[in-house]
Amino acid sequence: MSLLPVETALAKIFERIPAPQPEIVALPEANGHVLLEPLLARHNQPPFNASAMDGYAVRAEDFAEGVSTSVRLVGTSQAGSAYSGTLNSGEVVRIFTGAPVPDGANCVMMQEVATVTEGRVSFSELPKAGKSIRPMGYDFADGEALLAPGTRLTPYSLALAAAANAPTLTVARRPTIAVLSTGDELVLPGAALAPSQIVASNAFGLVPLLSPFAQAVADHGIARDDFSDLRGKLEAALEADIVVTSGGASVGDHDIVQDVLKDLGVEIDFWRINMRPGKPLMFGTRGKSLIFGLPGNPVSAMVTATVFLLPALRRWLGEDEPLGPRLVLPLAEPLPPNTARRHFQRATIETAGSGATRVRPISETDSGHTSSLAQAHALIIQPENDPGQPAGALVEVIPL
Structure with a gap:
């Protein structure tokens, strides 16, 4: 079976995702x-002409260039308690930020340019109509579509x-998600390791990664490489909208996830992707449930979840951009040549002394090297058969 291109795999997944509910x-x-x-x-926001600062509400036409004018202080307007009258010629109202501008006033002068003497106010600057007033509906108008x-x-x-x-x-509506780790070698964190055992880490990354997109994420623990045990745990997991397994999705002698899923009526759509890390990614469906079989290697599991599962969840929720944010950044150092498989290269994002933001490849590419993934801020998307890129070249990255 040939390796499926990343875009083709995403398109196949998107075809199976139901319309948002x-x-x-x-x-x-x-x-x-x-x-x-x-x-x-x-409603309109603000719902009235509002003052943008503490100061005085005036009629700009009461003031002429080169003429020293003082006006009579007749009242106060503050948030929640407007001046009830109409401002007449020669009058001024003390006003505070956010308060309604009195009828008749068309300018607010900030208090720093005002001088108050025996109930009269003068200003060191000439008032101008509209100054420091937020007009009714300035932010938004009644009935306006604010978010799409x-x-x-x-x-x-x-x-x-x-x-x-x-x-x-x-x-x-957010989907329910079930996460299941598989493998005889796995033990939970905190356990004493026997020979040939390793600590199960995938679920501890996947659950928080997926939770922001889910109604609930249930961790179904560890299933052993035993048909009966795996079948029982998968059958329970298949009650969820989306099932995510890690490990056992390839075709080795001990990789029985596909066989068990088929026995449970799951239709396998594909299981090998032209990418690294993460080639043995499996995707299938049963009724309305989507099933993702992620690789067991922890870096591969997290990378394939980032590249495929998160876009699938965004599409499920009806997001405008299901692929999520992408950046184009210059390389801080050269990027080595790539193979025939698309490479999602671990990288850090840094800011140089000049203030320019750059992306620096992490040289480690092993799919079990979790510490390098934890250090990464992004994945560089390196195309198939890329000849390599010099420092300064622009590359597309997925922020982590």
Whole structure:
């Protein structure tokens, strides 16, 4: 079987992802969710002409160039308690930031340029109409679409939603995810290692990596390389929308994940990708469940999850850019030639003394070398058969 190109594998995965399903969530629970319906403003913001600073509300036409003018202080406007009258010629109102500008006023002069003497105010600068006033609807207007469907909600967009007076938002329902590690050699962290055993680490990276995109991520522990044990744990895991296994997805004598999945009615779509690290990636479906069989090597598992699982989850949620953020940065040092498989090269991002941001390849490429992945800030996407690139050349990277 030939190796599947990365783009082809992603396209096959995307074809199997269901359309996003709506649910309504309260604003305090909406962080990280993806909008399925636009956020519409429910009022004008500000809802009135508002002062942009502490100072005095005046009529600019009361002041003429070269003429020293003082005006009579007639009241105060502050947030939550507006001046109730109309400002007439020769009058001024003390005003505070965010307070409504009185009717008749068309300028706010900051208090630093004001002199108050016996109830009258003069200014060291000439007032100009519109100065330091936020007009009604300056931020947004009633009914305006503020955030489009496909937007991942952040603390900043939630502050906007609150300002727009939206107590709830319609978002895409997040999937449930089951994670299962496989292998006779695995033990949990903290265990005493017997000969030929290794510590299971994949789930401890995968669960927090996937959790921001999921309704819940359940860790189903470790399944042994035994048909019955593996079948029982996979059958329970298949209750989830998305099942993620690590290890045993290849075709070695002890790699039985595919056989068990087929026995459980899973249709295997593909299982070998033209990339490194992470060639033995498996993808299949059963009903509405998606199944990802990640390689057992920890770097391969995390890289394939970053390259395939995260885009799949973004597509599930209806995000505008399912591939996620990409950067184009200059190399801090040369990038060696690549093989016929696309390389997702570990790298650090650094800022030089000049202030320029650069990406530096990490020379370690072993798929079991977890410490180098932990040091990485990004993955350089190096095309197939790339001849190598000199320092300073621009490369595409996936931020981690």
